[in-house]
Amino acid sequence: MSTATDDRYNKLEKVMKKLGYEKNSLIEVLHSTQGIFGYLGVDTLKFVAKRLKLSYSKVYGVATFYNYFRLKPKGRHNIVVCLGTACYIKGSEKILQKIEQRYGIKAGETTSDEALSLLTARCFGSCSLAPVIVFDEEIKAKVSLENPLCGIEESIK
């Protein structure tokens, strides 16, 4: 997924702008990033590094120093359900509910066996493909409302 169209990156951009792209706002930026993405993925960290004009190693060093920061979603797999306007209209709320029921967790939570973390986001910028979910960084288009986990469930272990 490109950073230009993923709305989570717009949000992150706004956060950094507000902080004046200050190098020493790194920790605060990482904090917000984790809030937006649920965890700090390598691509996201590289995006932050470039924007704050910090080296990759520096950003990674800080991110790995604090236990608070998660470099991977807590679960071995993760699903991000888009709740942006287009996806919402196409019924993504129902998708979320279905997944919540199936795994007995709410958005933002991880199953007790740590197999799956469920997250939500507002618009990945792939509205023409709505409703959209992202499973382990891979975008799934036009997800079925009846059976949103089709083709995914088997890999969640």
Add this chain to the structure above:
Amino acid sequence: MIREKVRVKSFKIDGICVTGQSNQTILEVAHDNGIEIPTMCYMEGLSCVGSCRMCIVEIKGSHEPIPACTAKIKEGMEVTTSSPYIKTAREMILSMMFSERSHTCSTCVVNGDCELQSKSVELELEHSATPYLNQRFEIDASHKNFVNDPNRCILCTRCIRVCDEIEGAHALDLFGRGLNTRVIHDMDEPWADSTSCTSCGKCVYVCPTGALYEKDISEEDVIKKRKIITELIKNKS
């Protein structure tokens, strides 16, 4: 930036009267006067981080030893660079460096040319006073010329500083913390894939141990390259 006026200060090191400028550290003045203080993370020309504590000295009137490489001099201070107390403390520090990683010198590429090894000889450390905790890290030999073996690293950060301050690449930094701390490239990517490393080799030639080394190179070339790089760092500062 307002510059503090530099003044001349007189004080004593091991009973010898010395003078230095107020912006100098105890270590610098000691060196200027031919007094040896053992160091490890310090490197002339690079910033001082005071992380290894090898250079600790005692100051009369203060209960704890302080690192000479970061402590600025003060008028009238009385510094002691070696005492039974300091010796024990340095031995303990060295022991801890050994215990955190694997330092089987006989199988190390820099055997005979290692600052950790020579420090132990200097301090007459024959066996480690602390238990071994090394957990075996993966070696990164992806780069065509260089190798990063975290199992030999003492985390002095010289490599990180030279890469940032002299080469201007900041390709390296420390990953994690505690026993898991390692020197990494970029976002913990293989050295060969690093997009910020210029392959200049400076990090390799400031490394006091066998953690960073060059492949297939003669001992003469190592000595030559190390000399060039140490001179360069000194002159650039």
